[in-house]
Amino acid sequence: MYRVILADDEKWIAESLIGSVDWKEQGFEIVAIASNGAEAMRLIGEMKPDVAFLDIRMPGMTGLEVVQMLRDTGSEVECVMASGYAEFEYAQQALRYGAAGYCLKPFQAEEIAGILSEVKVRIEKGKQLRSHLQEQERPEEAALDLDLAKVRGEETFTRIVQYVKEHFREPISLPDIAGRFYMHPNYVSQLFKKEMNMSFTKFLADIRMEYAGELLRTTSLSVGDIAELSGYNDYFYFARFFKKYTGVTPTEYRNRF
Structure with missing residues (x-):
């Protein structure tokens, strides 16, 4: 099972995302729910999930800020942005920062299932790449990875x-x-x-x-x-x-x- 964290300051939105698909059937397990960006950062650091669904707008620290900080710190968690139509431009910005995708509110089962499928492919490709690098890793490559x-x-x-x-x-x-x-x-x-x-x-x-x-x-x-x-x-x-x-x-x- 791939581990998932959800982050949204509105509880009912998080609940609607949870109810949108059968997560376990898709191969995912929701391990924690955060109510703001700072809490999401803390939980990601502690629980090391594979995926984080982040609301674009949250008090204190937005989903975009979370994505940026995760990338700056070298985190490999796959981020999916939850946004409304009016926030589409911000979702595109998140994609430029390396987010795996975005889902629009209100959530649709087919859309969420499709995103989970894409995320699963990204995770598997990442694992294969890391495995390949480990097999052929030279000292200078190791240093480069540590400094990334x-x-x-x-x-x-x-x-x-x-x-x-x-x-x-x-x-x-x-x-x-x-x-x-x-x-x-x-x-x-x-x-x-x-x-x-x-x-x-x-x-x-x-x-x-x-x-x-x-x-x-x-x-x-x-x-x-x-x-x-x-x-x-x-x-x-x-x-x-x-x-x-x-x-x-x-x-x-x-x-x-």
Whole structure:
């Protein structure tokens, strides 16, 4: 039997999914039900299921964020997204992140049975591939496999850093970044602390202050214009923050050059 975890913040939806097919006849066993994304992550880590059915929208951590975190950590659990018609675009995004498929609400028996059949094929192919690699594995291949999760996480973080560098002039925040990359804000925060040894807020401030300093040194733009170009809509907040950051006011800084 393949082990399955369901995750949905609405109990009746989870129950309707359970009742949509004869899971045991299909070769699957439901081992746990989560009411939110964070609980789903915990259960997946503890129970190591083969499949996770995840609702697209859940409080705290969405199904998309769960899929992203699982892929970044190298998890091999097959994820199936449960979505409504209005969330179809999000379901497509989940597929790009490696989800095995998606099922639309209200659930239809034939659709769920078809998805389970496809998932079963994916699981079997994965097992065959791992078995083949183990038979022919060389030391360098083993090291590559062990580093796969790390590489995926680094690739995602690189994209986040690049986005911040390109859009720091806009009013961006940690929740904005997390939403754009379908990740939980706490996870993005942890990535910055791990990879950069600083918070997201500090990283963004460093970029903005460096740019503001460059404009003060090389242009005759007003301090108000420089504040706005550096991502600060409030001139007075910018002036106070700049002095706190550099030890001098923007005007004093400019007069040094």
